[in-house]
Amino acid sequence: MNAVSSRGAQTILAPGSTIGILGGGQLGRMLAVAASRLGLNVHIYSPSAECPAAPVAQTVSVGAFDDVEAIIKFAKTCDAVTYEFENVPAVSAKGASSVTPLRPGARALDVSQDRLIEKSFLRAQVGVEVAGFEDVNSVYDLKRAVKRLGLPCVLKTRRLGYDGKGQVIIRSEAEIDAAWTTLAPAPCILEAFIPFEREVSIVAARGLDGQIKAYPLTENVHRNHILHTSTAPATQDNGSAAKIAAKILDHLDYVGVMGVEFFQMTDGRLIVNEIAPRVHNSGHWTQDAGCTDQFEQHIRAVAGWPLGDTTPRHRVVMTNLIGDDVEAWATLAKDPATHLHLYGKSEIREGRKMGHINRISPST
């Protein structure tokens, strides 16, 4: 049972094998649970021993994400390694992949860690539509870029932004200097503002054999730049989001689950906003949809197993529990249509994701 069968780079993990996860947040926690269902063990690598994934993982190795030696040592205890957040330094990921299969590969990190590289890759190599963008390294660059892209527009740091952090909207020329001062001296990207009709996303997986399976289109609502609700299946899905995701997955020779976020225009056109090389918050609804959930799907791909079913049996509305939203747990636990998911975080902080609920909708 414990054997790992190998065909070149095509290592298949049998039940009893161990998957290493770089990162120990709530995504790692839910991945560990999914792995246990398939008889697979999980080792976590995290800067904190008290991370959300720790209570459900076999071991936690505590270390910094830029400690390449420690990550290589960790990877040697695993039959395959994956990651649950996209800011693992590429050099660390490459270190892990030098001793153990890394799925998805380091290239997905290279591309998704830097908004400039990401947008260039999507436009030039994959050939999908993204917002207009310009490289910005000085206030001079910024002024020229604003002229090219028009107002309003959005200045973002190239790296390490999430949940609205590291970005500033510029609505008039008078705001340019202040915007630059806020983010400088970080290398930035200026993006044209997209007057979207709605925000949608797709979660799709690619297996070791190249097979691709996408979940249905999901409609997302953000509050204060943080995902608030995801509803799936979204209305008016013409299949183009799944096609775009498949192109991206193939271009990266990707193995695992990816989240792709889009702006949808009034004419229906989809503009790729960003990609996340991991399980995605807008895919949490899959846990209570009656099909294979995104966490098990990712584990299946990482283990080299066939991908599972992605057809939901009913509509689900996922709502994040942010900060003190979680204090309503006792009330939420009473509602028969609500599935409660808590991440075991003891400290409540404003804007912190503490859990989520999946509400089954009566209409399908």
Add this chain to the structure above:
Amino acid sequence: MNAVSSRGAQTILAPGSTIGILGGGQLGRMLAVAASRLGLNVHIYSPSAECPAAPVAQTVSVGAFDDVEAIIKFAKTCDAVTYEFENVPAVSAKGASSVTPLRPGARALDVSQDRLIEKSFLRAQVGVEVAGFEDVNSVYDLKRAVKRLGLPCVLKTRRLGYDGKGQVIIRSEAEIDAAWTTLAPAPCILEAFIPFEREVSIVAARGLDGQIKAYPLTENVHRNHILHTSTAPATQDNGSAAKIAAKILDHLDYVGVMGVEFFQMTDGRLIVNEIAPRVHNSGHWTQDAGCTDQFEQHIRAVAGWPLGDTTPRHRVVMTNLIGDDVEAWATLAKDPATHLHLYGKSEIREGRKMGHINRISPST
């Protein structure tokens, strides 16, 4: 978040609290996963550090089940304690309950550990129908009991029987001596043979507030005395099994999930075969039925939370993977209608439960 609120014996566990589980088999493993979903931590007490629950539990305390001092020490690290198998010695369970709320209580163990006490309790106190039975402590007792109950009949040890172990069918008077020799000198019970139409069971829960919720009736097929398949909802459920289960739960002032197994006669009458004061193999189908699964339901009850929804959204057929059945995992993983659950047991043995599959049936 970490606070435990207490109203006399009515301790409610908030997210962040710790549930102790006596036993670390697959039931403990699946209970630990359910607890993590609700933001609760799990400590396991098991004779083996390498038990199936270990990889998904926060800690494992290794000790014997009859080591009362060790169990008391373990219970002190938990906000509530439960058990995943019914042969925890009552003295150990009582030790745990002297320092921490024990749910279900020790009385459920007293009753279910001994077939003679169990059947007497069910008939005399609860007032439900059981097979005719006689106390047997000698071959003389046995001969007299066979005369009273008639042939065929079944000789069983009073304690520690499971999956057909510790029982012998007696079909003729010539077999009496051999049957006694097989099981002696263990105290035994002789039971009348029930010519049943089918075997059914019900999994029901009782909350700390006395609320009772039952899942639908489940039809079970055994092979070699081991559960092979459970299909739910069963056809022809007139609600009487749920009523019987509710009576038993109330009589024990029970908190948690219980499994009640029945023989159903051709005239529809239900005869209680046995009760299991824990989550039950015939309730594994609830994991993929779209409602609260039995593991979360048990954790909710133990934590003092409201019980969850028990209405399945579709029919499910659960099939156990026994011994080398598990070697088909790669084929089973390909079927979109099959949800695979493996227990992480490395050693395959004949008759050992290695995992199960839940197949969603197209008809509801």
